Amino acid sequence: MARAGAVEAGAVEAGAAPLPPGVFRAMGTVVSVRPGVTGPQADAAVAAVATVFARWEARCSLFDPESELSRVGRRELALPDASEDVREAYALALHWRDATDGAFTPHRGDGMIDLNGVVKALAVEEAGTALDRAGFVRWAIDAGGDVLVAAALAPGSTQPAWPVGIVDPVDRGRLLARIDLDGARRRAVATSGSAERGDHIWTMPGLGPSPFLQVSVAAADLVTADVLATAVVAGGPAALDDLAERHDVDVLAVLRDGQLLATPGWPRAQPASAAGAGSPGGSGNRPISPMAS
C-alpha cells in the first residue's frame, strides 16, 4: 500500500516567516516559480500559478474538511457527483495503480481516497499550461521538490537546459547530483523518499520499510515522474527495474546505506582521467549557504 505523503495538518504555520518573491505556500509545502521574466509580469505569473494550486487544494486536500475529496470520504458526496477535476484525478490515479502493479495506489488503508500522489503534479502541469498560454516561454516551477520546466521552444533548439540539483538525503544541506532538464524528453524531475517526513510512503505488503532512502525520476512529464518515484520507493528494486524498463525515464535511487543505483541514462560525470587517483568521494557536493537577506 503506497501512497504519496500526506501533508501534516497545520503544516502552514501561523506567523510563518515571509517567503521570497515568487514563492508561495500550497498543499502543505512550498511552490517556487521562475517565470523567466522580471517585474510586474513575474508577479502575474506567480499569481496565475497560485490560482491553479488553490483550485486543486479546494478539490482534493484531505486537510481541508470542506474539500470535495474530504466530503467524498465522509460519504457526503458521491464520487460520480464530484467535479471533473476530482473524477479525472481519481481515474488517473487508478490508471497508475494498474501501470505500477499496485505499487502506487490512491487507496489508503483506512478506505479513504488519497489523491496527493497525483494532485500536486497535476497542479504543476496545469499551472505550466497557464504560463504557456500567457506567453511565458522560459518558466520553471518547483513544488516541494517536484520540478517542471517549460517545453523547449523548438525541437533541437539550442536553448540552455535547466540544471536541477538533487538533494543528498544523508546531508540535506548538500547536493548529491545534478540533472539537466532539456525541455523535451526530460521536462520534469520528482523525488520521493523518507528523508523529510519520515516513512510517509507505505510499502507493498510484505516488503517492510523501503530499501530506498530517496528516489529521483526524470521524465517528459511530471505526473509520470512523481508517480514512478513514489512507486519505486514503495516497490523496491524489483519495481525500479520493471518500471524503468517500461517507461522512458531516468532514475537515481539512494539506498539506505547511502549507495546509489542509477539507470544507464542518468547523467554521469566525465570519467576521471586515468592519471588522477580519482576525486575523493563527495567532492563538489558543496553546501549552499543561505544568503543573508
Next chain:
Amino acid sequence: MRRRAMILASAASAAAILGGWQLGNAETTTTVPATTAAGATSSSGATTGMTGASSNGTSGTGSTQSSATSGAASSTGSTSSSGATDGTYTGSTVSTRFGDVQVQVTISGGAITDVTPLQLTDHDGRSVSISNRAAPMLREEVLQAQSASISMISGATYTSAAYLQSLQAALDQAGF
C-alpha cells in the same frame, strides 16, 4: 520455405521469451535454445536462469517477411539442406504480457546467430526501453551540482517549515 518459416517462428517465439526474460518478470521457466541465447543482446547484467514470461507466440508466428536482407540472403531463398537461407529476417510482432515485441533474426550457416528485439511497445502503443535497468553508481560518477548554476532543487517533498532551511529557499532568496 515452410521449413524456414518454422525456424523463424521458433526464433521469434524464443526471442519473445527472451524479451520477457529481459524484462525480468518470471512467470514460467522456459528453456531458451543456446544459439538464441548466445546472440541475444541483453543488457540486464548478470542474470542467472533463463526465466521468461510465457509468451503466446510459441506457435503460429511464422508469417515472417524478410526485411532488408543482409548479404547472402536471396529473395528466392534456395534453402540449403541444413535449413534456412542465410540473411537477416524481421519476424512478426509477438504479444507478451509486457506488450508487443518484434524481432530481427540473423541466420548464418543455417543457424540462428542473432536475435535482436526491434521494438517493444507497451499496451498503450508507446515504445518501451528494454535496457534501462538500474546499476550501482559511485558517488564520484554522478554529475556534480555547482551551486551557482542550479536554479531548482529536487528532494523528497519538504514541508513549508522545512523549506526555510532548504537549499531551495537559498536559491529563491538569491533569485536564481
